[in-house]
Amino acid sequence: MLTDYHMHLQPDGRDARRAAAHRWEAHGGHLSTGWIGEYVARARSRAVTEIAFTEHVHRFAQARDWLDNPWWREEATEDVDAYCDALVAAREAGLPVLVGVEMDWLPGREDEVARFLEGRPFDLVLGSVHWLGAHGVDHPDFPAWDAMDAQAVWSAYLDELVAAARSGLFDVLAHPDLPKVFGHRMPAALAERLDEAVAAIAASGVAIECSSAGLRKPVGELYPEPGLLARLRAAGAPATLASDAHSPDDVAADYPTAVAALRGAGYETLTRFRGRTPTQETLRWG
Numbered sequence: 568m569l570t571d572y573h574m575h576l577q578p579d580g581r582d583a584r585r586a587a588a589h590r591w592e593a594h595g596g597h598l599s600t601g602w603i604g605e606y607v608a609r610a611r612s613r614a615v616t617e618i619a620f621t622e623h624v625h626r627f628a629q630a631r632d633w634l635d636n637p638w639w640r641e642e643a644t645e646d647v648d649a650y651c652d653a654l655v656a657a658r659e660a661g662l663p664v665l666v667g668v669e670m671d672w673l674p675g676r677e678d679e680v681a682r683f684l685e686g687r688p689f690d691l692v693l694g695s696v697h698w699l700g701a702h703g704v705d706h707p708d709f710p711a712w713d714a715m716d717a718q719a720v721w722s723a724y725l726d727e728l729v730a731a732a733r734s735g736l737f738d739v740l741a742h743p744d745l746p747k748v749f750g751h752r753m754p755a756a757l758a759e760r761l762d763e764a765v766a767a768i769a770a771s772g773v774a775i776e777c778s779s780a781g782l783r784k785p786v787g788e789l790y791p792e793p794g795l796l797a798r799l800r801a802a803g804a805p806a807t808l809a810s811d812a813h814s815p816d817d818v819a820a821d822y823p824t825a826v827a828a829l830r831g832a833g834y835e836t837l838t839r840f841r842g843r844t845p846t847q848e849t850l851r852w853g
């Protein structure tokens with residue numbers, strides 16, 4: 568089977584949401600089964616039979632105080648329980664959707680993260696390192712790249728990625744080599760650190776995400792790049808497959824490229840989740 572285990576019901580940022588609102592309003596809102604069904608329809612057209620919605624935790628009022636950043640607080644307008652209810656209702660209506668969330672790794676917030684996840688019907692939880700303190704790894708308005716050099720960004724990022732894996736809070740590490748998004752490659756001097764990170768991630772038991780989203784970003788390649796994907800496979804890390812779509816159009820985008828990379832890396836199965844319990848399913852079209 569093929570899955571898409573990372574997508575969002577709306578684009579990021581108020582202006583982008585305002586511009587796109589007519590699309591979900593035509594279905595009765597972004598939490599309507601009709602709008603969720605648009606994502607399912609695009610998935611099916613691309614041979615994908617199960618999808619997971621993984622809204623950003625920063626969209627939820629319940630997480631508004633987790634980061635001292637004006638953009639973060641401005642984005643925190645949604646109610647996580649209404650979001651979960653909408654996905655459960657869509658599933659009860661027969662749509663093959665899982666309830667997920669994209670959490671941020673924010674050192675010092677482990678207890679809040681655990682409480683947020685507790686008692687909610689999540690099938691899978693993504694862990695993402697988007698922030699290095701006050702600096703954004705991929706946020707163009709708060710770029711780490713203006714404050715730190717490439718060695719410092721990548722070095723801090725690898726430390727936080729390993730800490731996120733070891734925290735046990737997450738099922739999947741999303742876009743594992745995200746700092747390359749704007750084209751800043753990892754300096755060769757960090758090769759040994761990357762080896763250690765690969766080993767630590769595999770030892771933690773967390774799955775890693777093969778994401779086609781990087782193909783739509785300035786860097787123009789998969790997360791992780793195929794060489795790193797092969798190293799994660801050799802170390803024993805299970806994988807998921809994802810688009811990180813922010814509208815139905817991008818669901819399962821560029822899957823021929825992503826599936827070829829997974830196969831090239833030696834993956835014969837994808838990790839499937841239900842109620843945060845992983846199983847392995849054969850990777851194949853249809």
Ligand SMILES: [Zn+2]
Nearest residue numbers: 669695741742
């Ligand atoms: Zn992300």
Ligand SMILES: [Zn+2]
Nearest residue numbers: 573575669811
């Ligand atoms: Zn995402």
